[in-house]
Amino acid sequence: MADSDPPIIRLRGVTKVYGEGPTAFQALKGVDLDIAAGDFVAVMGPSGSGKSTTMNILGCLDVPTGGQFLFKGVHVERLDRDQRALLRRKYLGFVFQGFNLLARTSALENVELPLLYRGDPRKQRREAAMEALDKVGLKDWWDHTPGELSGGQQQRVAIARAIVTNPDVLLADEPTGNLDSERSIEIMEFLTELNKTSGITVLMVTHEPDMAAFAHTIVHFKDGLVERIEAGHKSGEAVA
Amino acid sequence: MFGTTFMLAIRSIFRHKLRSFLTTLGIIIGVAAVVAMVTLGKATTKAAQAQVASLGTNVLQIRPGQGFGRGGGGPRPPDFKEADVEAIARQVAGVKAVAPQAQSTATVIYQGANWSTTINGTTNAFFQVQPWPLVSGRTFSRNEEQAGNAVCIIGNTIRTNLFRGGEAVGDRIRVNGVSCDVIGVLSTRGQGGFGDQDDVIIMPIKQVQRRFTGNRDIRLMMVGVDPAYDSAQVQESIKQVLRERRRITGGKEDDFNIFDTAQISQTLTGITTLLTQIVTAVAAISLVVGGIGIMNIMLVSVTERTREIGIRLAIGAVASEVLLQFLMEAVVLSCLGGLVGLVVAQLVVIGLAPLMQVEFLFEPQINVIAFLVSALIGVVFGYFPAQRAAGLNPIDALRHE
Ligand SMILES: Nc1ncnc2c1ncn2[C@@H]1O[C@H](COP(=O)(O)OP(=O)(O)OP(=O)(O)O)[C@@H](O)[C@H]1O
Ligand SMILES: [Mg+2]
Numbered sequence: 001m002a003d004s005d006p007p008i009i010r011l012r013g014v015t016k017v018y019g020e021g022p023t024a025f026q027a028l029k030g031v032d033l034d035i036a037a038g039d040f041v042a043v044m045g046p047s048g049s050g051k052s053t054t055m056n057i058l059g060c061l062d063v064p065t066g067g068q069f070l071f072k073g074v075h076v077e078r079l080d081r082d083q084r085a086l087l088r089r090k091y092l093g094f095v096f097q098g099f100n101l102l103a104r105t106s107a108l109e110n111v112e113l114p115l116l117y118r119g120d121p122r123k124q125r126r127e128a129a130m131e132a133l134d135k136v137g138l139k140d141w142w143d144h145t146p147g148e149l150s151g152g153q154q155q156r157v158a159i160a161r162a163i164v165t166n167p168d169v170l171l172a173d174e175p176t177g178n179l180d181s182e183r184s185i186e187i188m189e190f191l192t193e194l195n196k197t198s199g200i201t202v203l204m205v206t207h208e209p210d211m212a213a214f215a216h217t218i219v220h221f222k223d224g225l226v227e228r229i230e231a232g233h234k235s236g237e238a239v240a
Numbered sequence: 241m242f243g244t245t246f247m248l249a250i251r252s253i254f255r256h257k258l259r260s261f262l263t264t265l266g267i268i269i270g271v272a273a274v275v276a277m278v279t280l281g282k283a284t285t286k287a288a289q290a291q292v293a294s295l296g297t298n299v300l301q302i303r304p305g306q307g308f309g310r311g312g313g314g315p316r317p318p319d320f321k322e323a324d325v326e327a328i329a330r331q332v333a334g335v336k337a338v339a340p341q342a343q344s345t346a347t348v349i350y351q352g353a354n355w356s357t358t359i360n361g362t363t364n365a366f367f368q369v370q371p372w373p374l375v376s377g378r379t380f381s382r383n384e385e386q387a388g389n390a391v392c393i394i395g396n397t398i399r400t401n402l403f404r405g406g407e408a409v410g411d412r413i414r415v416n417g418v419s420c421d422v423i424g425v426l427s428t429r430g431q432g433g434f435g436d437q438d439d440v441i442i443m444p445i446k447q448v449q450r451r452f453t454g455n456r457d458i459r460l461m462m463v464g465v466d467p468a469y470d471s472a473q474v475q476e477s478i479k480q481v482l483r484e485r486r487r488i489t490g491g492k493e494d495d496f497n498i499f500d501t502a503q504i505s506q507t508l509t510g511i512t513t514l515l516t517q518i519v520t521a522v523a524a525i526s527l528v529v530g531g532i533g534i535m536n537i538m539l540v541s542v543t544e545r546t547r548e549i550g551i552r553l554a555i556g557a558v559a560s561e562v563l564l565q566f567l568m569e570a571v572v573l574s575c576l577g578g579l580v581g582l583v584v585a586q587l588v589v590i591g592l593a594p595l596m597q598v599e600f601l602f603e604p605q606i607n608v609i610a611f612l613v614s615a616l617i618g619v620v621f622g623y624f625p626a627q628r629a630a631g632l633n634p635i636d637a638l639r640h641e
Contacts, residue, residue, distance in 0.1 A: 117244065
């Protein structure tokens with residue numbers, strides 16, 4: 001990707017303070033970060049360094065206390081609750097450490113959910129959800145509920161749910177945190193594949209260097225600031 | 241958005257069947273109670289009115305004496321005579337017909353079967369005063385009436401017991417040894433507050449007076465009042481006529497009483513209506529309790545489903561969609577509860593109506609009202625929990641547990 005492309009995500013002096021008064025805690029102390037469209041980014045750093053806080057802000061789930069967050073050139077920090085919800089609906093997909101699937105709900109219905117909120121007609125929903133399940137290799141498991149699926153399978157359903165809307169950015173906070181290394185590698189390979197073939201920008205928090213190695217770019221956090229940015233080991237072509 | 245949230249609500253309800261059932265139980269019971277009570281109340285009122293109507297509407301009953309429970313001692317006032325009947329019929333405006341009555345009891349025999357019953361002597365005016373159609377045969381001819389022939393019209397109980405339900409007209413029965421032609425059979429009136437009304441034989445009053453009572457006294461006059469006239473005024477005129485005929489002057493009290501069936505009708509209706517209202521009020525309270533039950537469970541459900549709400553918000557649901565979903569769940573639940581309650585109410589009415597000796601009836605109005613109220617309860621008691629769900633912060637909700 002050329003340097004002239006505007007970044008899909010741009011953070012400028014982003015701060016986040018939790019709480020008020022004497023118990024207030026500054027989790028982010030002025031984060032500057034640009035992420036290019038189509039990049040595969042791993043976010044690393046010690047516990048409490050502000051990785052999840054940043055991801056929540058990038059995911060429009062939370063607002064920064066100060067600074068600017070531009071998503072596709074839009075000042076997200078100026079949007080209200082519902083406008084952010086619509087941004088999430090349209091451009092973002094989430095994968096969580098704890099899978100966060102709806103219990104007692106079939107894989108298909110879970111994957112369908114974002115389309116339902118988008119107001120797609122039934123048939124179209126079904127087809128898109130089946131296609132997404134097929135991509136994560138769980139087509140034959142469509143009618144199983146989370147309770148009937150293994151952790152790895154649940155995470156794949158969660159990924160299917162995240163990508164079913166064809167989002168621009170996929171945000172994953174420790175997606176392999178609850179999985180063994182074999183399942184983790186499967187997930188990583190899938191995310192790599194997705195990034196390569198669909199051009200989805202992938203942002204992933206991880207503690208494991210092995211997983212981070214799948215990324216093109218690795219962002220290191222420390223004490224609420226970006227410490228350094230390096231190129232991933234398996235990134236093939238070097239990143240600036 | 242409406243269709244989507246409706247579907248989400250339906251899914252959520254059927255995914256948690258037990259929870260849904262328990263949530264709606266209060267509504268089911270409340271609606272069933274209200275509808276059953278109101279329906280049974282209406283049925284009872286109707287039955288009571290029908291019973292009173294069997295006395296005839298706009299009918300005055302005139303008896304000697306000062307009325308029920310009054311005027312204990314002293315000589316018994318005299319009964320009426322035929323001349324009194326004629327005087328009232330002729331002199332009082334608004335009187336349709338006056339039926340004299342003389343009663344006796346007798347044993348009736350037909351082909352070896354016998355039956356003890358009431359003999360009611362009257363004239364054809366009896367059938368003008370109150371509606372009591374015949375199922376077969378005819379009423380008295382002018383000749384039979386004037387001569388006091390031995391003819392009779394029998395009640396259905398007599399036909400059942402002596403004729404085993406068969407055709408009776410044209411046959412001859414013996415009444416206290418007097419042989420008597422059956423010329424008609426009365427339609428069934430059924431069990432009333434006055435005993436079995438069909439256990440009766442009607443004969444020309446002259447025959448009854450000659451053969452059974454042995455005098456020309458008339459114990460009771462039934463007066464049919466033209467509905468176009470004011471009943472109170474007609475009563476007053478009758479009173480004046482009778483006072484004059486019985487030579488009651490000045491401040492002396494009447495030695496007869498006039499009883500208006502319309503009054504009992506009103507009293508009875510008043511009582512049953514009041515009872516229905518009280519029971520309905522109690523039932524309505526249970527509906528409100530049911531609504532609070534829904535709110536309770538919905539609130540618990542919001543807490544229990546915090547994570548689910550977080551997920552929905554994270555994947556792009558806006559607050560109003562979450563609000564609508566929860567509100568919809570509450571409304572759909574209470575409407576379902578309402579519908580089930582309506583069905584239960586009909587079953588209760590079907591089950592209880594025979595025991596209460598009333599007819600089954602379907603009251604569309606109360607059913608519609610009860611259903612609308614249950615929907616309203618869903619909206620009112622569902623709103624607070626729904627608002628709470630919609631107000632959740634997505635991150636906090638996701639982190640819940
Ligand atoms: N809702 C909150 N209220 C108060 N403090 C918070 C809240 N969320 C996070 N923090 C604090 O902010 C800091 C950064 O938290 P964050 O979750 O971003 O860390 P992290 O880098 O994701 O850590 P981990 O690797 O353990 O997940 C931590 O010290 C945490 O205690
Ligand atoms: Mg974290």
